[in-house]
Amino acid sequence: MTGLVAVLITTFLASAVEAIEMVTIVVGVGATRGWRSTLIGAASGFGVLAVIVVVLGAALSQVPIGPLRLIVGALLLTFGLQWFRKGIMRVAARGLAGIGGQDPHEAAEWTGPGIDWTAWFLAFKGVVLEGLEVAFIVVTFGAGANQLGVAVIGGVGAVIVVGGVGLALHQSVRRIPRSLLQLIVGILLSTFGTFWALEGVGVDWPGGDAAIPGLLVLYVATAVTYITLERNRALGLRPAA
Amino acid sequence: MPPPFSWIVAIARFLYDFIVGDDWTVAAAVGIGLILSAILNVNHIVAWWLIPVIVVLMLGVSLRRASRTSR
Numbered sequence: 001m002t003g004l005v006a007v008l009i010t011t012f013l014a015s016a017v018e019a020i021e022m023v024t025i026v027v028g029v030g031a032t033r034g035w036r037s038t039l040i041g042a043a044s045g046f047g048v049l050a051v052i053v054v055v056l057g058a059a060l061s062q063v064p065i066g067p068l069r070l071i072v073g074a075l076l077l078t079f080g081l082q083w084f085r086k087g088i089m090r091v092a093a094r095g096l097a098g099i100g101g102q103d104p105h106e107a108a109e110w111t112g113p114g115i116d117w118t119a120w121f122l123a124f125k126g127v128v129l130e131g132l133e134v135a136f137i138v139v140t141f142g143a144g145a146n147q148l149g150v151a152v153i154g155g156v157g158a159v160i161v162v163g164g165v166g167l168a169l170h171q172s173v174r175r176i177p178r179s180l181l182q183l184i185v186g187i188l189l190s191t192f193g194t195f196w197a198l199e200g201v202g203v204d205w206p207g208g209d210a211a212i213p214g215l216l217v218l219y220v221a222t223a224v225t226y227i228t229l230e231r232n233r234a235l236g237l238r239p240a241a
Numbered sequence: 242m243p244p245p246f247s248w249i250v251a252i253a254r255f256l257y258d259f260i261v262g263d264d265w266t267v268a269a270a271v272g273i274g275l276i277l278s279a280i281l282n283v284n285h286i287v288a289w290w291l292i293p294v295i296v297v298l299m300l301g302v303s304l305r306r307a308s309r310t311s312r
Contacts, residue, residue: 070275075260078271081296082262085303136259194292197271201279203288215293222297226304233308 006212007145010192011154014137014185017083018130019159020178023166025126033119041120045127052135053152060143070200072144073193079136080189087183088223092230096177134159137189144196187223191215264306270299 030038060068134155142151162176195205195212205211261268274295281288 074271074275077292077296078260078268079262081267081271081300085264085267085300085307088300088304089307133259190296194296197275198278198289198292201275201282203278203282205289211289218293219296222300226300230304230308 004147004150006192007141007147007150008154010185010188011138011141011151012158013181013188014141015134015155015158016162016176017178017181017185018134019162020176020181022126022130022159023162025130026123026163027166029119029122029126033116033122037116037119038123040115041123042127044120045124045131048124048128049131049135052132053139056135056139057143057148060139061148063143065146066200066202068200069144069196072140073195073197073200075140075193076137076144076189077193077197080186080191080193083182083186084190084219084223085186087179087186088226088230090179091183092227092234094179096180131159137185141189141192144192183223187216187219190219264303267299267303270295 026038026042029041060072063071138151138155139148142148145151165176191212194215198205207214271292274292278288278291281291
């Protein structure tokens with residue numbers, strides 16, 4: 001049984017990674033085109049995500065735990081390796097820098113009556129597209145650990161925290177080291193994905209759940225090694241013979 | 242392409258990009274690794290080490306390929 005804290009931390013961090021981009025878009029649109037339509041668009045996006053989580057969660061809850069672990073583990077491992085790889089490349093290239101740059105949506109402020117559909121659509125699209133990965137991680141991770149409720153709390157908690165920071169300190173969200181967060185989540189998803197997928201095919205881990213910290217140490221060491229190699233490669237250095 | 246088929250193609254493309262991403266060889270290696278792990282396990286051979294080894298090796302191969310492509 002995967003610990004409650006592990007589920008909470010992993011889904012919180014995964015959600016925070018995407019929430020940074022999501023909040024940057026929503027705050028950017030709200031600041032330039034007005035808040036009413038933007039917030040309605042964002043709320044509509046969260047409504048769509050909630051439906052996806054409920055439907056996908058209900059579907060996965062019907063699958064027996066053995067095949068579920070294999071499916072969820074394989075999906076999380078494949079998906080987690082994407083973030084693991086991107087995280088290594090980005091941390092090697094940019095270190096702990098945030099996403100930086102200007103607001104992605106610089107548009108004229110809306111002063112007309114009724115709903116500003118441009119603001120609504122930009123906020124809706126930002127929330128749905130950025131939130132889809134989070135919904136996928138929250139549902140699969142929660143189902144694999146048999147703690148969907150805790151996973152949802154972790155995911156929603158991160159959106160609230162990052163959203164609060166974004167609304168209070170507009171530019172600060174851009175300085176959160178997103179690449180590092182993405183790397184950490186990639187390592188966590190790959191760790192649990194490896195563990196569950198192999199349990200799903202019937203493999204016994206030495207030490208049972210105690211193998212999880214061991215996998216974590218291996219993948220962290222792998223990340224540190226590859227980041228060093230990538231930096232050396234970028235600087236034109238060769239490893240010592 | 243008429244709408245129902247174009248939607249199916251669009252959804253399939255989205256799911257591929259979403260789950261497999263921009264390096265299909267990593268996903269393929271994980272899939273093959275899981276099948277081999279299952280075969281080893283059925284034959285009572287210790288198999289827990291195989292996927293971690295594949296993860297470490299394939300990450301290196303994929304990073305190497307990505308840095309060559311970006312040059």
